[in-house]
Amino acid sequence: MSVDLSTEYLGLKLRSPLVAAASPLTGDLDGLRQIEEAGFGAAVMPSLFEEQIEAEEMLVAKLQDHGAESFVEASGFFPPLEDYNIGPQKYLELIEQAKKTLKIPIIPSLNGVSTGGWLWYAKRFQDAGADAIELNVYYLATDPGTSCDTVEQRYIDLVSSIRSVTSIPLAVKIGPQFSSLPNFAKRLREAGADGLVLFNRFMQPDIDLETLEVRPGLQLSTSSELLLPLRWIAILSGRVDLSLAATTGVHQRDDVLKLLLAGANVATMASALLRNGIDHGARVLTAVRTWLEENEYESVRQMQGSLSQRHSADPDSFERANYMRAITDFTAP
């Protein structure tokens, strides 16, 4: 019996529930081609960062103005160039090329926090042929004067802004630190989001003891990190009218299966691919298929959300029960 691996995500029909998350592997055409060949349902391109867009654009302007007209003998210090290939240009070209040569949905990603001019790139994504947009919001509230309402409103405004200039599906990738995630998810939906991606992993800076400098660092995830998105997907599944994607901690067959049971529309994978290569995705998919076959599932859709909080025999287990059981089961040595 052939198992139907297809799923629906953001209103898009995907051939499998495994999506390549944003990583350097999805940043060029070769990588995207391999991802398609490995059987992934879709690919999310690396984030185009607000800071990066603005910095690059300002840099080009700065280069143009660098030392210009400041000294009588030098009109400037660089020749004018015809093309500066700033990040967004290359990015947009990649969307176009990918759409021309590949069949799987291509989802470009925008990463930022403000409602500035950079959001216009969402429209450019759409014009370039993108199937959907992933908005990756990276915001750390460091000012004690900033309330959680202000922070949440910022997200809502961002989603509304993008929605106002685009018509393709929009997924919002957020972190886990919200006081009432279901309510916030509902508001995002109302603002125009079509899906949630749970959860993004923030860069964790480290300290270099030799130089006493702060060094940026990004550790690859492990399977143990799966449990946080797993819980929230289970809670949100069926409660909000949003597609749900799990990210962080998706490494093995079991991770994918658990997420689907909890209610994820897709599971997205990045760290495992960076560690093991793109073929790893194909192996996981084969294993998922085998498991489904062995367990007599007809399709992915059949199992999706079957163990969500709403459908769980023990809904409380996704809330405090976990904690209680952990205490209860604990046996002192």
Place this chain on the structure above:
Amino acid sequence: MRKVTVDGNEAAARVAFLTNEVISIYPITPASPMGELADAWAAQRQTNIFGAVPQVAEMQSEGGAAGAVHGALQAGALTTTFTASQGLLLMMPNMFKIAGELTSTVFHIAARTVATHALSIFGDHSDVMAVRSTGWGMLAASSVQEAQDMAMIAQMATLKARVPFLNFFDGFRTSHEVNKIALLEKEDVQALIDDDLVIAHRDRALNPDRPVLRGTAQNPDVFFQAREACNPFYQATPAIVSAAMNRLADRTGRQYRLFDYFGAADAERVIILMGSGVGAAKEAIAKLNDQGQRVGMVAIRLFRPFCTKSLIKALPASTRIIAALDRTKEPGATGEPLYQDVLTAVCEAWSETHKAAQPRVVGGRYGLSSKEFTPAMIAGLFDELKKDAPKNHFTIGINDDVSQTSLPWDDAFSTEREADTRALFYGLGSDGTVGATKNTVKIIGENTDLHAQGYFVYDSRKSGAVTVSHLRISREPIESSYLIDRANFVGCHQFNFLEKMDVLSFAEEGATFLLNSPYDAATVWDELPRDVQQVVISKRLRFYVVDALTVAREAKLGGRINTVMQTCFFALSKMLPQAEAIDQIKQAIKKTYAKAGETVLRRNYDAVDGALAALCEVSVPKEATSQHARSSALSDNSPDFVQRVTAMILAGHGDKLPVSALPVDGTFPTATAKWEKRSIAQEIPIWDAGICTSCGLCSVACPHAAIRMKAYPERILSSAPEGFRTRVYRGKEIEGQMSMTIQVAPDDCTGCGVCVDLCPARSKEVVKHKAINMQAKSEHLERERSNFDFFLSIPSAPRDKVKRDTVKGSQLFEPLFEYSGACAGCGETPYLKLLTQLFGDRMVVANATGCSSIYGGNLPTTPWTQNAEGRGPTWSNSLFEDNAEFGFGMRLAVDQQQALAQHIMQETLADDPLVAEIISAPQETEADIIAQRQRVEKLKSQLKGDQHAHLMAVADALVDRSVWIVGGDGWAYDIGFSGLDHVLASGRNINVIVLDTEVYSNTGGQASKATPRGAVAKFAASGKSTPKKDLGMIAMAYGNVYVAQIALGASPRQTIRAMLEAAAYPGPSLLIAYSTCIAHGIDMSTSQSHMQLAVKSGYWPIYRYVPQTAGMGQPFQLDCRKPTVSFKEFALQEARFSMLARSNPKEAERLFALAQQDINERWQFYSQLANVERAVVHD
């Protein structure tokens, strides 16, 4: 016909690009932009009228460029070049050849002063007049329009006449003036060039299929006759030029004649001139004739071949007196060239055309080095010509109180049109004022029926340079070839200018005054100096303020206030309806930053919108209330010459100095930069004595000698001002228990931040707090001024008591190079400063033209200074190309003087034991030098009058002098290389330091042979494809040359060691010093620390090659470790490399890979070299 706004260089270069196949270039101000444009257009694959992309090739000098032109012409290509001044002179030998061979070509010349008593980059005709004997046709353009049109006419004529042509126009006044012109489209150019003449040119090419011999040597029997054989061609040329002018007129409606007459048909007084002065003269003549006078002017278009008949025909029969005006000077001649030509023409041919009496001819000079030439001066000249015995060989525009040549004029005479807008904008080089004004000219010129003209004046500083933009807007074409001195709009874009200069001196009554002010309309009045308040009241100015910095910052544009100020100008000048103006500004922004993207556009749009909201009119009180006057830029303690002359130049009144005020031979005092207090930094470094480790890195790295270190006995502190910082000196470089201070010179610091970036000492409690920290100057200025004054009064450590071969030790010596106007963060100047600390009191410097000669020797002040004994570096600049030879000559002279002194001593004072002591004394250490000085002083005190006059004159040379040849890579690698090679081969005791910025920095970053592979530079817009020349290896090949490659910020210790070794080595020494530069596109606050990456990546391996004079040994010593960082990691931190990665990623990938291979290969080679033994062979 399409109207565009361009400058003269672009106007000429466009025709040159369209009509040529080979373009051979070399940078020289003010012609460089023509080559830059040609290179950029070729890089963009633009084509000429033959459908091909011209080949643009940079050569090693103008001589080389001319040689390449000559060769390309001989091989049949239509070929051109662009140059000026010394560059043109270097082309002379080839120009004689090209003309002698009757070869069609046009050189485009931004005419510039030839260096005499001083270098000047500005415009006059001394260069083109110097080559008038070469046999080239010479067409003079007097405006931006004509720079284009004469380029066309010259190209048409040269193909027909076979006489090569110069198309020349005045440097800066025309080459850099932006004006609205009618463009010759490509089709026009195509239509005006005859194909058969082009083919005929190609047919004359060397071709082995029909071989010829050209360039023979001839003997007395035939040379003369053969030289005369060209005469018919020259005779035919004026008619050919005239025909070309007529063809241009048929196509464009613009009619030129060989000699164009303007003025009254019955004029009695006529002036004759050429170049940009024509514009001012036309205006004066029109006004004088309106007043009922009868005056006129002949504007010369074709100066060579000089058509006597045409000139005489152009003159009205009523002409009674002619004044020929030369923009050049020929000392000792019977008159300047144009005067002599006119005189000859009138004498030879007047009576053939006119029956009236032959007019009198006088001649005079004007406008040398872009000296202003105004309608008022021309009116003054016409007044002189009314006299029965008008002055001949006069000057106009200066006050010659020595030879009494100058004519008076009345500045009240003005030809400015009442209805025109005349705006002056005072800005900083870095604030975008000039760019915004150029933009305004474009907006007006290309989108309205109005005419617009922009001209830009800069001071000679590279950091904190003040720019004054002159903008005229009119319903009529603008030919006013002089600065605005009656402005109806003045924009002051920096508030602190009000404290330093008189920005309102040229404001007319009732003018609009727009001030960028941190204070709002309600409070600004009280912040103005009293003199400014008085002028605002007395001239009844309409006074507006805008806090442009805040608007720019809110729009996230940093300090770029240009958009804000431009918007306010449009709003206040009402040149266009406000909505239209805003729209046009935004369109212009879109055009300028189209390649940058949405963010840049949006931020600029925000600045435009924010500007209008922030613009406020100030209600001007009836009386001045301020208690403070404008501060003097000059210290009151300065010496007489500085007070009399330098102060005037600094105040912007240099034009008023009479001839008698200036040195007759170009000799100026040193030690003058210290009197000028520019105070340009917003933040200055403040020392935290508690954390400091006394390492001296801040001091050694400071490009401006504005952070200094002194060690002193504690007792000195008894008279220290309150708040003077001190700590115990940690180190063994000086004997005894010492205190120390690191002190900022608060008014001399540029705020570059290099010292803070390099400081290794951090607070244990707050990591970002270092031993020096940038802090707001306003909070520290008064205290630091007082601290610095006291610091200066502390005696420097005795030179013989300090270990000089360490960073700390070297920094205890007084720098004798201070407060230069170099760029903030300059990578060159710390080397020069360090040299002066080590050898300054006996240093003789030959300085190649370039950045170092400009920040070192451009008036008004010089950073080369003197110690308490009055000793210090003595400095001179000869040319660009000859600096090694120039310094070599100095060495010869110094050696000769020492030998002469020794000889006379031995001959006349043989019995005096002091003589033997002096001759045999070692002069290696500081103690040796001090002892030798004492001996020589003792000797001099014993010498008697006439008997020892010669010995007295040369006795100082008995103390060894340290001769240093200083220059940049453009000089050492390219134009001066053959001389450098010769001097290195000489075996003589000379020291060369190459301040290697890897581009021609002074002229704006053109590629040199020092430019690395993969870097984008002007003249290498596609990225340089060949590797950097290894100058060090070439020098090492001699075996007896000391060579070191150094990078101060990477290893100051190695740099110091190399300098000491080079100076001590009795033969030739070459130091190649990595010099970070604004042209690299790095954050210049990291200019020293960035060198560490250059060395770690192997991009700049540091080494020393110490010739083994005592027998076999390993002379080559690598002073750095094997590269640990990739080239790419280093390169992508610099815009010059990362630009290529953006513009052409594939090519960048290829070139970066090759550059990495260059590094790997070189490292392997150097590693092997380190094990090779060699010895210097000597007697």
